[in-house]
Amino acid sequence: MSLTKEALQALQKCVDPDQLINAHEELLCYSYDGTGREFLPEAVLLPVSNEEVSSIMKVASAYNIPVVPRGAGSGMTGGSLPVAGGLVLSLTRMNRIIEIDKDNQIAVVEPGVINQQLRQALHPLGLFYPPDPASLKFCTIGGNVAECAGGPSAVKYGVTRDYVLGLDAVLADGREISTGVRTAKGVVGYDLTRLLIGSEGTLAIITKIILRVIPRPTSRRTVLLLSDSIADATGLVARLLHIITPATLEYLDATALNIVADKIPFQLPTQTKAMLLLELDGSKEMVASQANQLNNFLEHENLLMVKSASTDEERDSLWQARRSVSPAAFALKPDKMGEDVVVPRSRIPKLVAYTEHLAKISTLPIFTFGHAGDGNIHVNIMLDRSKPEEVEQANDAKHKLFKQVIDLGGTISGEHGIGLTKKDYLAIELPPTSLNIQRQLKQLFDPQNILNPHKIFP
Numbered sequence: 001m002s003l004t005k006e007a008l009q010a011l012q013k014c015v016d017p018d019q020l021i022n023a024h025e026e027l028l029c030y031s032y033d034g035t036g037r038e039f040l041p042e043a044v045l046l047p048v049s050n051e052e053v054s055s056i057m058k059v060a061s062a063y064n065i066p067v068v069p070r071g072a073g074s075g076m077t078g079g080s081l082p083v084a085g086g087l088v089l090s091l092t093r094m095n096r097i098i099e100i101d102k103d104n105q106i107a108v109v110e111p112g113v114i115n116q117q118l119r120q121a122l123h124p125l126g127l128f129y130p131p132d133p134a135s136l137k138f139c140t141i142g143g144n145v146a147e148c149a150g151g152p153s154a155v156k157y158g159v160t161r162d163y164v165l166g167l168d169a170v171l172a173d174g175r176e177i178s179t180g181v182r183t184a185k186g187v188v189g190y191d192l193t194r195l196l197i198g199s200e201g202t203l204a205i206i207t208k209i210i211l212r213v214i215p216r217p218t219s220r221r222t223v224l225l226l227s228d229s230i231a232d233a234t235g236l237v238a239r240l241l242h243i244i245t246p247a248t249l250e251y252l253d254a255t256a257l258n259i260v261a262d263k264i265p266f267q268l269p270t271q272t273k274a275m276l277l278l279e280l281d282g283s284k285e286m287v288a289s290q291a292n293q294l295n296n297f298l299e300h301e302n303l304l305m306v307k308s309a310s311t312d313e314e315r316d317s318l319w320q321a322r323r324s325v326s327p328a329a330f331a332l333k334p335d336k337m338g339e340d341v342v343v344p345r346s347r348i349p350k351l352v353a354y355t356e357h358l359a360k361i362s363t364l365p366i367f368t369f370g371h372a373g374d375g376n377i378h379v380n381i382m383l384d385r386s387k388p389e390e391v392e393q394a395n396d397a398k399h400k401l402f403k404q405v406i407d408l409g410g411t412i413s414g415e416h417g418i419g420l421t422k423k424d425y426l427a428i429e430l431p432p433t434s435l436n437i438q439r440q441l442k443q444l445f446d447p448q449n450i451l452n453p454h455k456i457f458p
């Protein structure tokens with residue numbers, strides 16, 4: 001326990017009574033995330049302003065209390081779990097869209113804004129915020145920035161970091177900083193904005209975000225490709241991207257397809273082993289022209305089916321099916337190690353073949369799906385954590401997978417971050433000097449190690 005009676009009294013002075021939670025049953029609501037693991041905080045604070053965040057951090061720093069920033073708690077690597085007890089700082093009440101500047105294509109938001117809400121606010125103005133994690137209906141922009149979230153559209157539009165121009169943040173000792181610009185360009189000093197993006201709540205609390213937004217594409221077409229060979233389907237990805245740049249290029253293997261089969265609006269041929277789900281976007285003319293190029297290219301490919309979604313409902317069902325894969329996987333086993341590895345696109349077939357090998361030598365279900373267009377494949381190792389032999393097998397498979405990914409020239413996380421669940425593997429990818437400089441940066445920002453301790457570093 002790090003929260004003394006005295007510290008609690010000091011915190012009570014920072015916020016109104018309804019912004020501080022310490023009843024056990026309410027604390028439970030802030031004890032978990034997308035990993036299914038649980039750690040109970042000692043108190044939860046729900047600030048509504050930068051000033052409140054700052055005064056909370058001053059108290060936390062004075063009393064040496066761990067603080068874990070939290071958005072919607074949908075993270076997949078334990079980032080928002082209070083593993084050392086202390087405080088959870090929920091940013092969900094800082095949820096205002098402060099400004100949309102249409103002329104300069106900028107949106108300024110508080111961190112608790114839900115991704116989808118921002119998209120909806122931009123829509124009538126003809127604007128668009130592309131980063132689209134599959135959790136977009138419930139995850140926060142603050143959480144997206146802290147994890148540098150990606151999504152299906154990253155193949156064409158990039159990830160969260162490509163849209164963040166500047167930030168306001170509160171440091172561990174309560175000092176406030178502003179980083180970046182609200183202009184299209186800016187190179188003054190070190191790029192602290194980029195440093196904070198993806199820092200997983202370990203360097204500062206993000207309290208305001210200046211985002212670049214772009215004109216909304218007016219037309220879309222969703223195309224589904226089915227193959228009886230995983231190698232053929234994944235081998236198609238790099239070649240297809242020589243012809244067109246689709247807005248999304250997703251991949252699902254046969255197991256992933258099976259678990260969401262009831263949501264797919266077509267009967268899939270029984271020989272189906274893999275699906276590629278593409279979306280073309282732009283003006284009507286651009287989409288038609290890309291569709292033509294795609295059709296010409298696909299004429300020479302050996303596919304089971306090529307089909308366009310003919311209505312908005314069909315399109316929505318296909319995307320709903322794709323977004324449901326992660327939660328639906330729990331039909332296979334109660335627990336999941338969901339890894340979001342990335343390899344150069346041309347090496348996806350090798351990675352997928354290796355995961356099939358891992359599945360063969362294991363008794364656990366292992367399946368793959370993900371953002372094939374940018375080489376970001378989600379490898380899911382399903383297990384029952386109450387069975388030690390399954391945990392051992394899953395850990396072994398995860399370790400082998402990460403080594404293989406590095407051998408293929410890839411990275412162990414494309415979008416979910418390191419958090420708690422991958423920190424023991426950091427040294428597989430980062431050389432010692434790089435790791436040491438990162439530790440020194442953490443020390444500079446947070447000398448007392450109170451901001452999200454026990455995360456990222458082994």
Ligand SMILES: Cc1cc2nc3c(=O)[nH]c(=O)nc-3n(C[C@H](O)[C@H](O)[C@H](O)COP(=O)(O)OP(=O)(O)OC[C@H]3O[C@@H](n4cnc5c(N)ncnc54)[C@H](O)[C@@H]3O)c2cc1C
Pocket residue numbers: 033034068069070071072073074075076078079080091111132133134135138139140141142143144145146147148149150151152200201202204205206207326327415416419452
């Ligand atoms: C079904 C499902 C699908 C998903 N699909 C994707 C996907 O396609 N792409 C993807 O990238 N991710 C995906 N995720 C993971 C997750 O949704 C993202 O990582 C998301 O960005 C987390 O946002 P959140 O608001 O839930 O943050 P949380 O989980 O609450 O927090 C995540 C991390 O950010 C830190 N943090 C949160 N807010 C702040 C802040 N204001 N300041 C500083 N640090 C902060 C936390 O301390 C933590 O380390 C998925 C998750 C689920 C459950």
